[in-house]
Structures are given as C-alpha cells and as structure tokens.
Amino acid sequence: MKLKFNFKKGNAMESNQFKTLISEEGLKSTRQRVEILDIFLNSTGHQNLAEIYARVAKTNPKIGYTTVYRTLKLLTRLGLAAQRKFADGETRYESAAEGTHHDHLICLGCGKILEFEDDGLESLQHRIARRHGFKIFHHRMELYGYCSPCAHKKTRIRRKG
Amino acid sequence: MKLKFNFKKGNAMESNQFKTLISEEGLKSTRQRVEILDIFLNSTGHQNLAEIYARVAKTNPKIGYTTVYRTLKLLTRLGLAAQRKFADGETRYESAAEGTHHDHLICLGCGKILEFEDDGLESLQHRIARRHGFKIFHHRMELYGYCSPCAHKKTRIRRKG
DNA sequence: TTGAAATTGAATTTCAATTTCATTTTAAGG
DNA sequence: CCTTAAAATGAAATTGAAATTCAATTTCAA
Ligand SMILES: [Mn+2]
Ligand SMILES: [Mn+2]
Ligand SMILES: [Zn+2]
Ligand SMILES: [Zn+2]
Numbered sequence: 497m498k499l500k501f502n503f504k505k506g507n508a509m510e511s512n513q514f515k516t517l518i519s520e521e522g523l524k525s526t527r528q529r530v531e532i533l534d535i536f537l538n539s540t541g542h543q544n545l546a547e548i549y550a551r552v553a554k555t556n557p558k559i560g561y562t563t564v565y566r567t568l569k570l571l572t573r574l575g576l577a578a579q580r581k582f583a584d585g586e587t588r589y590e591s592a593a594e595g596t597h598h599d600h601l602i603c604l605g606c607g608k609i610l611e612f613e614d615d616g617l618e619s620l621q622h623r624i625a626r627r628h629g630f631k632i633f634h635h636r637m638e639l640y641g642y643c644s645p646c647a648h649k650k651t652r653i654r655r656k657g
Numbered sequence: 658m659k660l661k662f663n664f665k666k667g668n669a670m671e672s673n674q675f676k677t678l679i680s681e682e683g684l685k686s687t688r689q690r691v692e693i694l695d696i697f698l699n700s701t702g703h704q705n706l707a708e709i710y711a712r713v714a715k716t717n718p719k720i721g722y723t724t725v726y727r728t729l730k731l732l733t734r735l736g737l738a739a740q741r742k743f744a745d746g747e748t749r750y751e752s753a754a755e756g757t758h759h760d761h762l763i764c765l766g767c768g769k770i771l772e773f774e775d776d777g778l779e780s781l782q783h784r785i786a787r788r789h790g791f792k793i794f795h796h797r798m799e800l801y802g803y804c805s806p807c808a809h810k811k812t813r814i815r816r817k818g
Numbered sequence: 819t820t821g822a823a824a825t826t827g828a829a830t831t832t833c834a835a836t837t838t839c840a841t842t843t844t845a846a847g848g
Numbered sequence: 849c850c851t852t853a854a855a856a857t858g859a860a861a862t863t864g865a866a867a868t869t870c871a872a873t874t875t876c877a878a
Contacts, residue, residue, distance in 0.1 A: 524844050524855055545834085560858040565835080581746070583797060587834080601791050610789055617781055621800055624775055629805035630762050636744060637798045639782055644790035685824055685875050706865085721827040726866080748865080825874065830867105837862065844855070 517574060528559050532567045533576065542580055542588040542609055582609075582638055599637040605646025678735060689720050693728045694737065703741055703749040703770055743770075743799055760798040766807025 514533060515525040535551050549564045568589050571577035578592040582602060599617070601610040617637070625632040675694060676686040696712050710725045729750050732738035739753040743763060760778070762771040778798070786793040 519845095522855090526844070526856065528857070558858095562836090562858055562860095563856080566856085581742070581744075583742075585742070601786060601789055603791070604794065610791070612785060612789065614781070614785055617778075617785065620775070620778055620781060624773060624778065625762060625800050625802060628762055628771055628773060630764070630771070630800065630802045631808050632800050632802035633765065634802075635798070635800045637796070639786050639791065639793050639796045641786060641791045641793035641795075647792050680876095683824090687825065687875070689826075719827095723827055723829095723867090724825080727825090820876105820878090822877100823875085826870105826872085828870100830869070832867070833865100835863080835865105838860085840857105840859100842855105842857070844853105846852095846854105848849100848851080 518570075521574070523570070528556075528563050529567050529570070531556055531559065532564055533571060536568070536571065536577065536589070537591055537593075540591070542582075542590045544586050544588050548589065583640065599639075601639045601641070603643040603646055604640055605642050605649065608643050608646075610643075682735070684731070689717075689724050690728050690731070692717055692720065693725055694732060697729070697732065697738065697750070698752055698754075701752070703743075703751045705747050705749050709750065744801065760800075762800045762802070764804040764807055765801055766803050766810065769804050769807075771804075 511525070511530050514530060518525050518529070532548075532552055535555060536548060539548075539551065545561075545565055545568065548568065549561050552559050552564055568577055568579075572579050572589070572592075576592055577589045580588045580590060580600075582588070582600070598611040598613045601612060602608070603610075621635055621637075622632060672686070672691045675691060679686050679690070693709075693713055696716060697709060700709075700712065706722075706726055706729065709729065710722050713720050713725050729738055729740075733740050733750070733753075737753055738750045741749045741751060741761075743749070743761070759772040759774045762773060763769075764771075782796055782798075783793060
C-alpha cells in the first residue's frame with residue numbers, strides 16, 4: 497500500500513490526514529481510532545496487544561480491548577502498522593513508518609530486538625528466487641543468537657525463540 | 658543436538674536405534690512412538706499435525722491424537738523432526754534428517770514449498786550478526802512470491818501468507 | 819517377575835484470536 | 849441543525865489449536 501502522507505515515527509499523524517486516508521477505504525474516523533493511532537505511533541519497539549492496550553487504557557480506560565485489537569488490524573491493512581510473529585509465537589506490532597523495511601536480530605538471552613537492513617541480503621534473496629523461477633513479493637528473515645552482553649553472562653533469562 | 662545415527666529420509670530408522678537414542682534421554686521406546694516415527698520418516702513435505710495424525714490413524718486407529726502431538730514434539734527435541742511456522746500461522750513438521758539445513762521459498766499462488774541452501778546467504782547472515790555484536794545460533798528465512806506457473810496464471814488460489 | 823516410573827488417550831483446560839450483537843457514533847444529505 | 853443508514857464500539861461469547869490432567873496401561877531395569 498502506497499502511503500499518501502509522509503508520516504514518521506515521532507511526528508504525530510494529523511487527525512485529519514488519518515480521516516482522509518481512512519475514508520478512502522469507506523471507513524470512519526473515530527475518537528478511539530485516532531487515539532489508538534496516536535499512542536501507537538508515539539511509541540517504539542515491538543509490542544504485543546496487551547502492551548498496546550495497557551498504554552491506551554492508561555490514557556482512556558473507556559476504550560475496549562476489542563477496539564484496540566480491531567484498530568491494530570486496521571492500521572496494518574492501511575500500512576501504518578506491521579504485524580510480526582517471531583519464533584516465540586507472540587503476535588507483536590510495530591510502527592510501519594514509510595520506507596522502513598528491515599529484518600531482525602533477536603537476542604535469546606535478554607529478548608532485545610535489533611533491526612537491520614542490508615542491501616546485499618536483499619539482492620541475494622532475489623538472486624536465489626530467480627534461480628528457482630520465483631518472483632518474490634516479500635520475505636521474512638530473523639537471526640537468533642546472543643547479544644554481546646548476554647554472550648558473556650552465564651545465567652541467562654530465556655526469552656523469545 | 659548431535660545425532661548418533663546416520664538416518665536419512667527413506668531409510669527407516671531401526672526400532673532399536675531409536676530405542677538407544679531415546680533411552681539416553683531417560684525416555685522409553687513404545688509401540689506408538691516407533692510407529693509414529695516410522696510413518697513420519699517415510700513421508701515427505703511439510704505436514705501439519707492433522708495430516709500426520711491422519712496417516713497414523715490409517716495404519717493404527719488406536720493411537721490417539723494426543724500421542725501424535727506429544728511424539729512430534731519429542732522427535733523435534735531429539736532432532737529427528739523440525740517444527741516450522743510459516744507466515745500462514747499453521748504449525749508444520751518436516752523430517753530433520755542429518756545435514757539438511759535449508760530455507761524456504763513459498764508460492765503465494767499454489768502453496769508449493771521449495772527448499773534451498775545457499776552458503777553465501779549463511780555467511781552473509783554471520784557477517785551481519787557480527788557487525789552488530791551478535792553470535793547467531795539459528796535463523797529463520799522464508800521468501801514469499803510466485804512460482805513460475807503461478808506467475809503466469811490470472812486466477813490465483815490464495816494459500817499461505 | 820516385580821514395581822517404580824513413564825506413557826497413553828480421552829477429556830478437559832487454557833488462552834489468544836475472533837465473532838456476536840445490542841447500543842452508540844459517525845458523516846453524508848437534506 | 850435534523851435525519852438516518854451504515855459503521856463502529858465494547859462486553860460477552862465463541863473458536864480452535866495447543867497444552868494439561870488423570871486413571872489405566874505399559875515399559876524396562878533390577
Ligand atoms: Mn522491527
Ligand atoms: Mn523444509
Ligand atoms: Zn541479550
Ligand atoms: Zn505456485
């Protein structure tokens with residue numbers, strides 16, 4: 497999905513920009529949606545629904561879990577959020593600000609998630625696909641290991657994948 | 658986990674080899690486990706539990722679904738099976754015969770799953786990890802697109818994500 | 819052969835994801 | 849500013865795969 501607005505993490509998307517974007521899909525802008533979007537875009541990382549809901553509830557306890565759930569699905573459809581499922585099986589969401597394709601390095605010790613982008617990797621993927629007659633549309637790539645602090649500890653608190 | 662036996666797809670693992678392998682973990686070899694292992698190793702592809710259970714039930718309807726479920730988890734722990742969760746969210750298992758690390762190309766049209774191995778990709782992953790101070794233990798990498806027959810069809814039967 | 823420990827399998831539980839539905843809200847038109 | 853049809857909300861219910869329970873059965877070391 498091609499975004500019409502040049503929104504970025506940290507730059508709150510204007511409520512009326514959202515209204516325009518969402519109305520193109522025949523959907524309606526609501527207080528709840530705008531509030532959830534605002535909170536979501538103004539936070540970083542890879543959060544699960546419970547975490548996002550907790551943030552929302554802190555600001556407005558009237559908003560239901562179901563609405564947060566549905567709104568995150570909606571934002572994913574609109575290209576404003578991205579859903580991730582790493583090897584631990586938890587469903588997480590991250591902001592999908594324009595031009596932010598990246599893959600992930602995940603620490604098996606502390607759960608830290610690092611993002612990276614590597615053009616060589618991307619082109620190699622396409623070469624591999626072409627070799628097998630495939631036309632790639634997207635990929636998933638995660639590297640699991642230990643970050644440098646964790647690699648030196650003995651006692652590891654296991655988390656994620 | 659380092660395998661003691663040189664089993665391969667198609668070469669049925671001897672029941673007594675399995676007995677030795679499993680007993681090293683303090684576990685017991687049972688009729689059910691041997692039967693499930695045999696059926697599992699003598700089939701190919703990426704099957705979900707229902708599919709594996711169906712095969713097992715065809716041979717021995719007395720074996721319960723729960724036992725198949727538990728045995729596949731066990732085989733995974735022993736390094737004889739590998740669990741996969743592609744983007745469609747289904748849990749699948751494939752035989753993890755010795756020395757068969759590979760990644761996957763998945764057709765969004767027909768659901769075909771192709772396996773590939775690329776040394777360049779593996780080493781590039783390690784370079785990327787090192788660049789970020791990580792020590793990688795495993796990775797997940799899937800390429801999603803259209804196989805050549807599907808790329809030329811108009812009507813696509815969507816499967817897998 | 820014996821018996822402690824492990825396994826089996828039907829039934830139950832868990833738990834996140836999804837759906838239902840009565841009520842409320844939105845927004846386009848008048 | 850009304851009206852109203854369509855969409856959204858949110859509490860509650862449902863779903864379904866994964867995991868657990870437990871009484872009965874089986875395994876295997878001694
Ligand atoms: Mn990310
Ligand atoms: Mn495979
Ligand atoms: Zn770490
Ligand atoms: Zn195909």
